[in-house]
């Protein structure tokens with residue numbers, strides 16, 4: 193009787209927790225895409241779905257939160273998401289410039305150089321959105337060992353039409369707000385990868401995460417880490433941890449070929465399966481017109497992509513890609529993204545400059561591009577000097593929907609958002625005069641002569657398609673593109689001057705003090721030489 197009561201008590205304590213705990217699934221996916229130039233784009237994706245969960249309602253932020261029990265979902269991320277009631281979060285840390293012309297588009301559009309963080313969160317909390325945004329970036333900076341604290345108010349904007357939510361937004365009767373910031377000078381390295389791997393349920397012990405060799409990943413021509421949290425109405429909160437790299441097999445191969453295997457790319461192979469993964473897949477694709485053979489062969493092939501189910505694979509698993517024909521003779525269908533964007537800041541002076549952005553349309557369809565420039569207050573725009581020219585002839589009609597938010601010195605950045613119409617086979621050049629600010633000497637970073645990194649601009653191209661039968665015009669949205677980041681040279685004081693003054697003063701003091709000290713402490717005695725001369729006589 194007693195034990196029955198006890199069991200009932202335990203059950204009554206445990207059951208509510210069991211019924212409210214959402215189920216969790218973990219999926220891992222690895223993809224390889226051979227690029228036209230022989231490089232291999234790899235993408236590791238680790239997705240955990242908290243089935244049936246909803247993000248925290250910000251109006252409950254003042255109250256005690258429900259307890260968090262996760263089996264697979266990373267607890268450190270769960271705590272940050274609930275502490276600041278975030279609905280959606282995207283953090284990327286990338287190094288290198290993504291080459292759209294040679295590498296095309298990626299599955300993950302966030303390829304801008306440096307750190308980029310954006311969140312969607314609902315209003316209605318006791319604390320303001322900006323306080324929660326500050327807390328979020330400090331917490332994430334601590335978690336991923338990166339200087340995300342530098343994404344401060346001087347870099348924060350909310351360009352809501354460019355960074356749309358990628359999942360669903362719950363309806364709490366309060367509007368959702370975007371906060372976005374990027375920092376081009378943030379470097380990504382091993383110390384960011386270690387906390388990242390810690391968030392995975394299998395760590396790097398089994399499954400595809402075994403291949404994450406930092407020596408190879410951070411040696412790649414382009415590499416990046418990403419954390420994406422979205423809420424999907426039908427499944428729940430989903431977190432994807434993504435690692436991408438563009439590797440050059442030629443550099444790693446002993447025989448100097450562009451053929452590759454897991455062992456040649458990562459110096460590792462997959463030793464065992466991650467036992468808790470609901471699905472573990474591998475996909476490999478090659479450019480059209482090239483003939484490659486894979487060992488072992490994929491379980492099925494869809495549209496030129498070989499697919500593998502790693503749950504059925506033989507372990508240890510190593511994939512070998514061999515070229516079946518001489519690749520030097522292969523003909524590529526020349527796919528290029530229809531729009532090419534190049535940005536430069538030129539001008540010889542340290543006080544003024546000219547920003548020029550060139551949009552080249554290489555396709556037969558016109559492109560309508562949404563251009564967003566976020567500039568820290570260091571560089572100020574003269575908007576009245578904005579001009580657009582097509583093939584060298586000025587044409588103001590190419591620009592529309594210009595929105596400009598001026599910068600607040602030492603405060604907020606400036607944003608310019610506009611739409612550019614780029615006709616077929618045409619190069620449209622935007623130019624604008626800018627002024628470079630004169631900083632206080634305390635505002636300069638320790639390596640002041642290096643210059644300041646300016647974040648990449650963002651472009652969303654829309655292909656203008658005309659339906660030949662009904663003459664209706666439709667816009668097809670293409671993935672977001674990032675321009676290169678810029679380095680601006682501001683007027684820098686001669687920081688060696690105080691050093692020279694200090695050295696000169698110290699020398700002078702040492703000289704004076706030395707002489708006086710010498711005079712004061714030296715013992716002057718009269719030495720008679722007469723006796724000596726007598727004694728020296730024979």
Ligand SMILES: *[C@@H]1O[C@H](CO)[C@@H](O)[C@H](O)[C@H]1NC(C)=O
Pocket residue numbers: 215217243244
């Ligand atoms: C998610 O939960 C719903 C019910 O809550 C269930 O019907 C569905 O099968 C679950 N999905 C997965 C992938 O387990």
Ligand SMILES: *[C@@H]1O[C@H](CO)[C@@H](O)[C@H](O)[C@H]1NC(C)=O
Pocket residue numbers: 582583615616617618619
């Ligand atoms: C720009 O020049 C290219 C050829 O160099 C031409 O095909 C295109 O139509 C020109 N665009 C405009 C708007 O004149």
Ligand SMILES: *[C@@H]1O[C@H](CO)[C@@H](O)[C@H](O)[C@H]1NC(C)=O
Pocket residue numbers: 659660661662
């Ligand atoms: C073009 O418009 C017609 C009629 O509106 C429609 O039936 C057809 O599907 C459209 N074609 C394309 C390619 O959108």
